[in-house]
Amino acid sequence: MKRLIDCNKGEKVKVLKLDANYDLKQRLISFGIMKNAQIQVLEQAPRKKTIEVKVGKMRIALRAEEAGLIEVETI
Amino acid sequence: MNEDIKTCPIIANHIKVALVGQPNVGKSMLINSVSNAHLHVGNFSGVTVDKTEVLFDYKEYHFTVVDLPGTYAFTDYTIEERVTRDYLCAENYDIIINVIDSTNLEKNLQLTAELFTMSKKMVIALNMNDEAQKEGIEVNAEYMSELLNIPCIKVSAAQKTGIEELINTVVTVHEKPKQEPKLIFSEAVEEETENIVSYLTKHKYQARNSYRNIAMNLLKENKRTYAKLHDEPIWTELQPILIESSKHIELHHDTDDIKEAFAEEYASFNRGIVAEVVKQKVVQKEVKTLTEKIDSILIHPIYGIPIFLFLMWGLFQLTFVLGAVPMDWINSFFGWLGDAVGATITNDDMHSLIVDGLISGVGAVVLFTPNIIILFVGIALLESTGYMSRVAFLLDGFFHKFGLHGQSFIPLVTGFGCSIPAYMSARILKNDRDRLLTLFIISFMSCGARLPVYVLFAGAFFSEAIAGNVLFIIYISGAMLGLIAAKVLKMTAFKGADEPFVMEMPKYRLPSVKLIWHTVLSKTLLYLKKAGTFIAGAAMLIWFLSNYPHNQELQKSYALKIEQAKTATQKTKLNDKLANINLENSYLGRVGKFSEPIFQPLGLDWKMAVALEAGIAAKEVVVSTLGVLYSLGDSVNETNNSLKEIIRKNIPFASAVAFIVVIMIYLPCFAASIVFTREAGGIKYFFYMFAFTSIAAYVMAFLAYHITLLLGY
Numbered sequence: 001m002k003r004l005i006d007c008n009k010g011e012k013v014k015v016l017k018l019d020a021n022y023d024l025k026q027r028l029i030s031f032g033i034m035k036n037a038q039i040q041v042l043e044q045a046p047r048k049k050t051i052e053v054k055v056g057k058m059r060i061a062l063r064a065e066e067a068g069l070i071e072v073e074t075i
Numbered sequence: 076m077n078e079d080i081k082t083c084p085i086i087a088n089h090i091k092v093a094l095v096g097q098p099n100v101g102k103s104m105l106i107n108s109v110s111n112a113h114l115h116v117g118n119f120s121g122v123t124v125d126k127t128e129v130l131f132d133y134k135e136y137h138f139t140v141v142d143l144p145g146t147y148a149f150t151d152y153t154i155e156e157r158v159t160r161d162y163l164c165a166e167n168y169d170i171i172i173n174v175i176d177s178t179n180l181e182k183n184l185q186l187t188a189e190l191f192t193m194s195k196k197m198v199i200a201l202n203m204n205d206e207a208q209k210e211g212i213e214v215n216a217e218y219m220s221e222l223l224n225i226p227c228i229k230v231s232a233a234q235k236t237g238i239e240e241l242i243n244t245v246v247t248v249h250e251k252p253k254q255e256p257k258l259i260f261s262e263a264v265e266e267e268t269e270n271i272v273s274y275l276t277k278h279k280y281q282a283r284n285s286y287r288n289i290a291m292n293l294l295k296e297n298k299r300t301y302a303k304l305h306d307e308p309i310w311t312e313l314q315p316i317l318i319e320s321s322k323h324i325e326l327h328h329d330t331d332d333i334k335e336a337f338a339e340e341y342a343s344f345n346r347g348i349v350a351e352v353v354k355q356k357v358v359q360k361e362v363k364t365l366t367e368k369i370d371s372i373l374i375h376p377i378y379g380i381p382i383f384l385f386l387m388w389g390l391f392q393l394t395f396v397l398g399a400v401p402m403d404w405i406n407s408f409f410g411w412l413g414d415a416v417g418a419t420i421t422n423d424d425m426h427s428l429i430v431d432g433l434i435s436g437v438g439a440v441v442l443f444t445p446n447i448i449i450l451f452v453g454i455a456l457l458e459s460t461g462y463m464s465r466v467a468f469l470l471d472g473f474f475h476k477f478g479l480h481g482q483s484f485i486p487l488v489t490g491f492g493c494s495i496p497a498y499m500s501a502r503i504l505k506n507d508r509d510r511l512l513t514l515f516i517i518s519f520m521s522c523g524a525r526l527p528v529y530v531l532f533a534g535a536f537f538s539e540a541i542a543g544n545v546l547f548i549i550y551i552s553g554a555m556l557g558l559i560a561a562k563v564l565k566m567t568a569f570k571g572a573d574e575p576f577v578m579e580m581p582k583y584r585l586p587s588v589k590l591i592w593h594t595v596l597s598k599t600l601l602y603l604k605k606a607g608t609f610i611a612g613a614a615m616l617i618w619f620l621s622n623y624p625h626n627q628e629l630q631k632s633y634a635l636k637i638e639q640a641k642t643a644t645q646k647t648k649l650n651d652k653l654a655n656i657n658l659e660n661s662y663l664g665r666v667g668k669f670s671e672p673i674f675q676p677l678g679l680d681w682k683m684a685v686a687l688e689a690g691i692a693a694k695e696v697v698v699s700t701l702g703v704l705y706s707l708g709d710s711v712n713e714t715n716n717s718l719k720e721i722i723r724k725n726i727p728f729a730s731a732v733a734f735i736v737v738i739m740i741y742l743p744c745f746a747a748s749i750v751f752t753r754e755a756g757g758i759k760y761f762f763y764m765f766a767f768t769s770i771a772a773y774v775m776a777f778l779a780y781h782i783t784l785l786l787g788y
Contacts, residue, residue: 022332023150024575029338030148031577032182037342042367046376049472050481052580057179059366061468063475063576 002074004039005048005067012040013072020069031060033070089137090249093163093195096174097186098145098155099461099581101202103127103590105174105232106142109242133242141168147579149189155505163193164299170196170249172241177207177214177229180353184345185338187223191256192292194284196248199227200241205234211356219352224257233587255285260340263327267294267320274316278309293317294324295337366461366582373462379469386462387488390453394492398445405445409438432618437611444599447496450489451595454500457485459586463503464578471576477558478565479516480509480576487513487557490520491550494747497522498754499598506574512564514755515764518743519557521550524694528738531698532731535719553739560771568763617692620662629656658704663689677737677773678730678780687737693744728788733780740772 007013015037018025028034032055042059043052052061096102106129127142143162144155163171173190175183180201190197201207201214219227226244230237259265271290275282282289292300294317304310321333328336363371373379413430420426457463463482471481482504490497497517504510521529529549533542633653640646658664667685674684682704690697698718705721722731742748742765752761 018335020575024577025332025335026148026150027575027577029335030150030185031579032185032342033577034335034338034342036339043370043374043468044376045374045379045468045472047472049475050468050576052370052374052468056181058182059370059580061464061471061576061578061580063471065573066575066577 001071003068004041004053004062004070004072005051005064007041007072009041009044012038012075014038014075015070015072017071018069019071020066024066024069028066028070032056032058033060038075039070039072088135089139090170090245091168092138092140092245093166093168093171094140094142094174095159095163095171095186095190096145096202097147097176097183098579100145100174100176100183101232102142102145102174103593104587105200105202105230105238106140107589107593108232108235108238109140134246136246138242140172146186148186154507163190163195168195170198170245172198172200172245174200174202177201177203178210178212180214181342181345181349184348185341188258188341188344191258192288192295192297194253194288196253197225197256198241198244198248199223199225200237201227201229202232204229204237205231213354213356215352215354219348222257222348222351224254255287258291258344260344261327263324264294264337264340267323270316270320271313274309274313280307280309294320294333296321296333369583370465370580374465374468379465383466383469386457390450393453394446394449398449401445402442405438405442409434409441412438427622428615428618432615433611441603443493443495444603446492448595448599450492450496450500451598452591454485454489454503455591455594456586458503459584459590461581461583464580467576467578468580475573475576477561478569478573479513479558479561480504480506480574483509483513486517487520487554490517490522492523494518494520494522494743495750498747498750501754508569508571509574511755511760512561512569514751514760515564515767516557516561517751518747518764518768519553519560519740521553521739522694522743522747524744525697525738527698528694529735531701531719531722532735535722535726536728536731549735549739556740556771556775564767617663617689617696620666621658621664621689623662624660626657626660629653655704658685676780677733677776678727678784679734679737680730683726683730683734687734687741690738691742691745693746694738697738729780729783732783733776736776736779737772740768740775742768 002013004013004015015033015035017035018028018033020028033039037055040054041051042054045051048064050061050063051067052059053067054060094102094106106127109129109131129138129140129142131138131140141162143159146156146159148156149160150156171190171193173187175187187199199219201216201219204214207214214229216227216229226248228237228241228244230241232238260268268287268290271293272286275286275289280286280289289300289304293304293313304313324336325331325333328339330336373382375382413434416434417426417430420429454463457466463485466484467481469481470484474481474483483501485503486497486501489500494517497520498514501510501513501517504513529546530542533545533549537545630653633649637646637649637653640649659668663685664681666688667681670684670688671681674680674687679687682701685704686697686700689700701722702718705718705725726734743751748761748764751764752758755761755764
């Protein structure tokens with residue numbers, strides 16, 4: 001299963017599932033990261049500790065752990 | 076505007092507006108444009124996040140606009156979200172203005188949909204119209220108003236367009252009866268809503284809100300609506316219907332979480348609205364936006380951190396170099412004030428209380444105002460341009476190792492200057508646990524007031540050539556201890572799953588001078604007011620403890636001796652001796668003697684104990700207390716050579732090491748502790764910190780003392 005953290009810089013993906021607990025899921029959804037949302041990876045901090053993604057017009061920073069909970073597929 | 080209007084209750088032509096929006100939509104800018112000359116801006120604080128209230132008159136209406144903290148949704152994640160939601164649910168207000176960023180309609184509408192459930196009158200302000208036009212985005216506001224059944228007005232807070240229309244609309248909406256907003260969901264949800272509505276209609280359920288609104292809230296598992304209906308007789312029949320309905324919706328969305336299902340419902344409704352009302356004129360495909368270009372430099376994997384460190388270095392240079400100039404003025408002003416006021420007071424005790432206690436105590440707080448202003452301007456700049464989020468992005472990897480958050484960096488570095496603004500700047504941490512943990516370790520970053528103690532001791536025991544390095548080692552080891560303490564706290568008191576790091580990286584924006592002026596002004600006034608009143612009290616208390624009880628006879632006999640003394644040096648010697656005896660017999664001295672057994676295992680005598688205890692009032696007094704206790708008189712500073720000599724002669728090296736370790740770790744000064752307590756949100760946190768820092772200081776000093784002894788010093 002491909003996860004958001006596995007994506008390369010510049011890659012565009014679609015969200016399949018959020019494996020997060022309730023709170024984190026709410027948090028992600030409030031940022032527009034939900035099923036069927038399209039995400040592009042913009043930047044990666046050294047050693048992929050944090051990544052910056054683009055959802056719609058919003059740029060969001062995610063820690064590697066959280067990005068590892070988001071199942072995606074390439075589009 | 077009259078004074079009495081400000082406090083008047085809600086009357087017929089008074090409109091109370093709650094201003095709500097997601098972060099970074101220009102709400103504060105809008106509030107400034109609306110009230111245009113901001114007639115009265117006052118902060119009334121929530122727990123730690125302030126709501127701002129603005130009052131102004133327009134035509135025959137008195138407006139009260141409450142600027143609520145920006146929030147993405149109504150979850151319980153941040154203080155902002157809680158403050159905003161609690162206000163909207165529990166307080167009295169007439170109308171909501173929902174501020175929306177026109178360039179990012181779809182995301183902003185998510186909050187709008189949640190606001191509908193408040194069932195209040197509402198107006199939508201489509202802000203940043205100017206930016207939207209620049210980006211070729213055309214929003215059809217009339218059509219959008221029609222679709223949502225809520226007036227949508229295009230405004231630009233920056234260009235001040237549409238403001239008049241917005242206020243007029245608020246008045247019209249306020250005058251008319253409430254309109255039900257239109258929100259159309261998928262077939263499954265609509266069907267189930269209809270089910271519940273028809274049930275409520277059948278039983279003629281009495282309610283203020285519309286049946287549809289109640290049904291929606293029930294389906295969304297709104298706690299309040301549940302609590303209300305739970306006590307009604309119809310509940311027994313309603314409950315099974317609800318369970319069935321929820322199952323149906325969850326099945327439809329292929330999830331077991333009704334909130335997730337509704338989030339998808341909202342998202343698709345919003346997508347629908349955006350598709351209807353937004354026209355993107357020129358589609359600039361695959362062209363990097365300016366923000367993305369800047370980001371590729373500022374958060375570059377290699378250059379990102381050096382650039383940041385350079386900016387921080389610049390800020391701290393400014394803070395302390397530029398701040399030193401007005402600090403001199405303030406210092407001499409309070410010196411002059413003390414002399415001038417002192418001259419008018421004849422009673423010795425009163426004179427001492429006012430001049431040595433009150434004026435010098437308050438002066439010590441006011442002294443740091445320039446530093447604080449510069450630091451706050453810098454932080455406001457970093458924040459309002461959007462750079463702060465990038466800092467968190469860059470540093471989160473490192474800080475996360477110690478259980479901290481990327482944004483913890485700012486308060487921690489600020490702590491090297493003064494703990495008070497550091498505690499205050501910890502507000503940038505949006506999550507409670509992250510903020511508390513950061514608050515607890517700020518005092519490990521040695522503040523400026525502790526520098527004189529370090530300089531004195533480094534100078535006393537090391538040659539000038541290496542004293543600087545010793546100083547550096549003291550600072551670094553303090554910071555390292557802080558990080559270790561964070562890790563320890565994270566593994567014990569703050570145990571539990573890591574807080575997630577999901578954060579918006581806002582667009583880069585040029586900061587608004589007006590807005591920065593506002594933030595800095597209100598924060599500075601808050602500092603002066605709160606810290607000022609408490610330090611005044613603390614200063615007088617310490618003054619009292621170190622001056623009383625008076626021994627009249629001793630006083631007299633010394634006065635006589637001093638008069639008889641021939642040379643000036645003899646006089647000073649006698650004066651110092653009197654001060655020494657007085658201090659030894661004062662309440663503070665007694666406390667020192669009493670607590671000596673506690674400090675014995677650390678190799679500290681009662682004089683050092685008193686100096687440490689006095690340091691709780693303010694770290695600045697540690698050196699002067701040592702000076703008085705070692706009979707040198709009041710006028711001592713760290714560059715005084717004779718004090719260095721005396722310390723070298725009287726204090727064993729191992730004891731000095733233990734003393735420095737205690738200074739590094741133990742409780743920050745009184746004013747800082749007050750601010751800490753306020754920022755942490757309760758007196759219990761003060762006791763936690765007191766216990767934590769005291770135990771840590773004691774254990775570390777004990778170890779340092781005995782290791783130094785073992786090493787043969």
